[in-house]
Amino acid sequence: MNTIAERIADFLKEFPPFNNLTFTELSEIASNIRVINLEKNQTLFQVNDTLHECFYVVASGTVNLSVISDAEETLLNKCHQGDIFGLRPFFAKNNYMMTSKAREESIIYAIPIATFRPFVANNSLVLNFLLESFAATSRYASDKDNYGGKLISDNVFYPDQQSEMQYFQSLTYNTSPITTTAKTIIKDIAQLMTEEIVNNVLICENNLPIGIVTDRDMRSKVATGRYSIADTIDKIMDSPVITVVENVSLAEAQLLMLKHNVTHLCVTIDGTSQSVVKGIISEHDLIIAQASNPGVMIKEIKRSLASKDLKQIRERLTDLIQNSIYKNTPLYHVANIASEINLAIIKRSVELSILDLGSPPARFVWLSIGSQGRKEQLLYTDQDSMLVFEDVPADKYRDVKDYFIKLAKKTTATLEKVGYPFCPQSHMASNLQWCKSLSDWIKQYNSWMNTPGENSSDMSNIFFDYELIFGDEMLEEAIGNVVLQNTKNNSLFFDFLGNDVLKNNAPLTFFKKFITEEDSLNRNKFDIKTRALLPLIDGARLFALHYNLKGINNTYLRFKQLAIVDPKNEEIYLNCADAFITLSKFRTIEGLKNDDSGQYMPITDMSKLDKDKLKAALAPMKELEELIKGKFKLTQFS
Template identity: 65%
Template sequence: MNTIAENIAIFLKEYAPFNYLSHDELVEVSNSIGVIMLEKNKTLFKIEDKLHESFYVVASGVIHLSFIADAEETMLNKCYAGDVFGLRPFFAKNNYMMTAKAREDSIVYAIPIKIFKPFVSQNPNVLDFLLESFASNTRNSFDKEKRGNLITDTIYSDQTSGEIQYFQSLSYNKTPLKIASKAVVKDVAQLMTDNLSNSVIVIEENFPIGIVTDTDFRSKIANGRFPLISTVDKIMSSPVVTVSENVSVAEAQLMLLKHSVSHLCVTVDGSDKSDVKGVISEHDLVVAQSNNPGVLVREIKRALTPKELKQVREKLTDLIQSSIAKNIPLAHIYNISGEIISAINKRAIELAILDLGSPPARFAWLSIGSQGRKEQLLLTDQDSILIFEDVAADKYRDVKDYFIKLSKRVTTILEKVGFLYCPNGHMASNMTWCKSLTDWVKQYNNWMKTPGEITDEMSSIFFDYEIVFGENKIEDALTEVIFNNVKNNNLFFDYLGNDTLRKNPPLNFFKKFNLEEEGENKGKFDIKTKAIMPLIDGARLLILSMQIKGVNNTYLRFKQLAMADPKYSEIYLSCAEAFQVLSKYRTLEGLKNDSTGQFINIDELTKIDREKIKAALVPMKELEELIKDRFQLTQFS
């Protein structure tokens, strides 16, 4: 027995993705592993080096990964024992795009890709791990508490982390070159050159029977094996590997590895007995991996301008669109989108602070409304408040002036990113919504003890908030004030309950949609105001009345209510489902027309879609009856 290989196998078993392999499989891999001793400051590979035939695992020591940005070498990450790096040869053919250098005397294991590939193609967990690692370059070792987690792990629950590759959009060539099997090689080469294409599909009756790539020309024509006057059926790779149109990044990568090919043919049903719809190349997968949510968060952290943040927001829109197309549960999409939008807001605040200088007091920036509920998928307006800690009276004016300036810079940055200014002025840049903790306590006390008074009229969105930046203790203090005020506060719930039920019904007496009667949206259905908002308002009202803290998302609020109030669990669960259905239709409308999705042209929907929306409106009546019964609404009726 090779004791060195045995020891390496035992070491690797402690770390992902090797923990997915059996001991015998690890010993088999370990027998082929090279052990590299790197002295301090010694480079293993550098930017633009040709790719190695191995990838690497740190056995001991520290390896620094760096890249060039703005003509300067920037540290990207640190790799410690058990960290995997140098994965580019697995997923791309171009040269290294970073430098790996020993920070101290280190030992690195070199694992031959040829030996490890079969275990990847047989084990989806190994593939998922390597894809995530490659997409986020390496592990997030800046955060010592979470070292050993991938960057992407920080924005995924356990429920969604395994699905990362299914959230990513996969753009590919949907107008591939097609030729007959008896086409002459010379003519095909010219066709590919004229169209700047590196592949061509060989078809019979529009069914794919083979593929010819640049590699075939280099390996079969350039070396003289076949003359230029040959027909392409002599040099094509056959049969061609086919996949369906809705293939995910993970599935496509798995097929490339499994069959050791560089291109996949997309067909209508995924077989070679249906029409050709496109070609996926290795390059397409590399591009797709740049839309990995973890990578987007890292791009946000490095962004120095609103333009860079806007580019990430545009990638997020692509990610949302492809996720919906793949039927990813909307709750998961909300979670991912919410974290990325929150990261954009946080970076906008950081850039404003870099510009203005350090804050004169501690503070908390809270997103309110849809963003506070993590329900912002479309480019809707921005809603925020700023709370700064109490300061001495003689400093108050200067401190508030700083935070107003800060807020104006932040909201300007976010407007450039694409988040519109709130038409109602519910933004931290409005001096009414930027004030000290004591002033905010007075504000909420007034709203909740004397609701309905005109001064600083209350909007219910102020009860949906999430901290984006600053002191958690300040947010906690605000939450404490709200939940102290809800106890036995019939007047407040009377006001909130009537506000919830004040919306016009979505359907008329004849079960037809209540459409807009005038204005630019005449004849359209206001799905936001008439269908979605009553569910949002109802969930908020009930969650506050039951004093359930820390649940802001409407879908999760209904789920929580079903557990806390089992007598009506069926109604709550129906409302949760209805919220998902209606939100999906609004999102699809917004993505289609690059709008907020508020107004839907009912005539453009299929009969099935119209019936699905109507079915989602049914639980609203039950919710309305429950609210009327529970709160005995009177004063504000």
Template identity: 70%
Template sequence: MNTIVERIADFLKEYSPFDHLTFQELSEIAANIRVVNLQKNKTLFQYNDVLHDSFYVVASGVIHLSVIADAEETILNKCHAGAIFGLRPFFAKNNYRMTAKAREETVVYAIPIAVFRPFVANNTEVLNYLLENFATNTPSSTDNENSRGSQISDTLFYTDKQSEMQYFQTLSYNNTPLITTASSTVSEVAQLMAEMRLNSAVVCEATLPIGIVTDMDMSSKIATGRFPITVSVDKIMSSPVITVLENVSLAEAQLLMLKNNVTHLCVTADGTNKSNVKGVVSEHDLIVAQASNPGVLIKEIKRSQTSNELKQIRVRLTDLIQTSIYKNIPLTHISNITSEINFALLKRAIELSILEMGSPPARFAWLSIGSQGRKEQLLLTDQDSILVFEDVATEKYREVKDYFLNLGKKTTLTLEKIGYELCPNGHMASNMLWCKSLTDWIKQYDNWMNTPGENSNNLSSIFFDYELVFGEQKIEDAISNVVFKNANNNTLFFDFLGNDALRKNSPLSFFKKLILEETGPNKDKFDIKTRALMPLIDGARLFTLSHGIKGINNTYTRFKQLAINDPKYSEIYLNCAEAFLTLSKLRTVEGLKNEDSGQFINLEELSKIDKEKLKNALAPMRELEELIKNKFQLTQFS
């Protein structure tokens, strides 16, 4: 036998779960292992990377597993020799939820999942071990040279509030299952299943589940003639029934079906067979859940060839947002996933235009601005973008600009077909004002920022919320350098932006009543965008620019970062962050309900609790307004 293979097999048998396998099995695994050498600080995979086809064991050195939550990096675990990590590809289909980085020179063994999977299916100890680690709810804090096989679940997205397990992997299942008694005949149950179009029936005794009958039982036991159709259903049911809690995740359901070799799980009030039935999870439900899994949607986007295919995916994204809000998944998570899918759609629209037009004549950057640039576009609102191309020789300028204007036009029309309306103010890469060379853009930002009063006709503060969708990172960096250089001690600019932020109408009247629209089609409704969200968005932008905080566009994250950078006022910033989430959620729910932008809210239709939430969320705005006036000494507030 190959000595390297032998050495790896010897190493593995010292650690769990490999100590449950024979030396022959270990040698087969070792023969397929890839040895990966990592330099200090080298990343093996990072948050949101596409899953690898292997999981990993540390052979020597140290791997740190971390996530970035609330604008800070949090170390979840330190993996020493023998530790397994990166189990996510075993059980989930969407991308990595953490980063794995070498803390020193490290060697890891990459074990192909296809090679290892048969050993999992045939060995309960190995499966239980992986199941336990995959479904761990709290990150292990073991930090010890001798901690063998110290684990961390790759399913977690860690925030300081709690670990939300696979937040996008919750399941929809039948919560009005067919319930029958042990004495019912098979023919009666088969008829009910056919009428209700169900593929299972739960057999109960005094409301507690004792077994389950599926269409598989019908075909393998009745259709084959093993039992007559007149027998009572308890003769053919599977028993005991495998039970789970109501909030079962996709991964847990998959594992339980695999482990117990069943196709259905029974959902009960406390997750045991000693409480009432609440529903049934079928294999089909798992397939449906995976189809609306963000990783799957992004893969489909990359394969799409037409705007119509992309439109179908955007419709599924809306369903995903709706389900997630209904399941009370934190809005920050919903926004993160939505913006990844939105960006994949934008990117594919640009790629399809390039495929049609041929290669670009120069390097460029397509930047999303506004709510897309801030990654806050949960609803189908309009598109805002700019295009920056590298400087070219004067004689080529015209031809190059024509190509990019054409690219802008094709792409914005594709995006309109997908469902993103054209920007009514023309803030798009198809507009010759917003499609130009890097030098021209630098002049534009210089003008806006150094003489804001004179050149403010077309200055919209959304031009300071930009995010690269496609193209050269260096071009975006060059724009950022100009913005932050000009922002430094620029009283005139902050005076202009500060007054602009304060000019937004106050949401509450002097008597603390919500100010409603007085005329027009939205009479008597509350404009949550202009009166509540915009002042927070403007305030967050103003303070991040004045503190020189680069690379953070999202309003919620901006406030969280400001609380760290400017601790004296951290309470105001944190209150504003929470208010922004509450208001965004109210607007999104309204928009999904009415299939519009959610801008105008009918207070009559709000529940008492939501009205209270809305009023409470408006309270921090007064403090933010005072802070803006004091920090920037704005007296000419109009």
């Protein structure tokens, strides 16, 4: 090995994933590496460039990765010494989705993929590193490690999203592939592929897949004269065929193609070659699936011009959620993705109303409240909202309010068409009561919080869980400041809220049996929303207000943060956080099964294991109740 290659191998062994290779393997890689000198601001590749046949490692200097979105260049990551980037050719055939540009004079090692691929296929640690890199968002990657060699994704995702989505994103593929037998003549198959306009055919024996032939085989083996068109198809087929289960995810499919260096995967009932063929997945299917990540869906929402467009996107989100549950993806990550898409749909609905009505006559803010405000809406549950507009002169007040009522009515009507039902309690901005000026809202919160026993018959706790959807941040901040001021030394308010939590109906009888509904519609069903989730939601909100956890509305995150600010009771809060996720998953599964809100669960239909899991998730509620009584000096009858 020459001295330069030896120096490169010595360099690479200090960084992942190369530190999982032997020095002999590194030497072979180093001997094939091309050294590139980049001047300051020189571009290595840019958006839409054809993929290179190599990926890159920064030897010295800094390389910026950026993407242009909505006419603005956004810096995604900075690659320093030892960092890998440009991995896209491993996982996709379409062009680059980002630009790499030297921030300063830099030396880059270009590693040919053909040289490196065998080490990926044969070393699970290297494969796992690339898998993690492929699945990592750039923002997540930048904070992941303190050492060199951090994970740099070549997939562009919507900002702030965890790309666990790739692990449960389903694939659309050909469910009626062409099949044939081993002794069919090549010429006949070539004619059939031409007539059907397909680039592959599966070879089966007793309905089980034994091989595959693609256009590439026809070109490289028949067109070159190696085999005659009169030969049988088994002479040119690739065997064995790589098989996968029906619900394979985008990430799994891409990695299998990478590992086995193939362009097609055969879908069978049980994922082995010993079961019946259900379809064929091609590289083209993966490229199409990549276009269905949250970022693309958000862009589609921004371009939507009618409720029917938004409804179609929301239905796709439901499919995504359903598949994620099926694949046991962590529910918190699913909720992150779902909430961003839900909130984008609401925002677009407001924008469409403004496009129809004309510019607002005053500054305003649209706030989602309730489960949308807490970013916990996975199912088609009802919409909750409030609208705050700035104070205006008395002679203009009526016209201004009329405009915003019209805006709210249009927006809530659009959302109802998309699939979000109207709130039964009418907690919506289209209600005159919940669409008003900042001064009126300040009076409302003052009344709720300072005289809770007298003037709070109209108070709903959900007005303390809000998320800005559209409009002026200063108006939202003004509401937040009023809430903050009124929580200081306000034992009356916390007495009221605390007792409200304690009034929640118990989920279990003294003998640990589920308390079920008695009305004819939901007889013998367990109300998981009212008896299980609401006590946790209300308890988390109570403590969040007490400890002034500003800007944290999500129940799971509230409990996680409470474990930090009140370490003495850390275990209770963490148990409640886990319980909330478990209960939410039960409700989501039930809702997806019945295409409803999932509120009522038929206990008699549940397995013993599920019943035990559900009971275990209810256990922390008692601890939370005792903590509330102790912290706020309450009894259930105060």
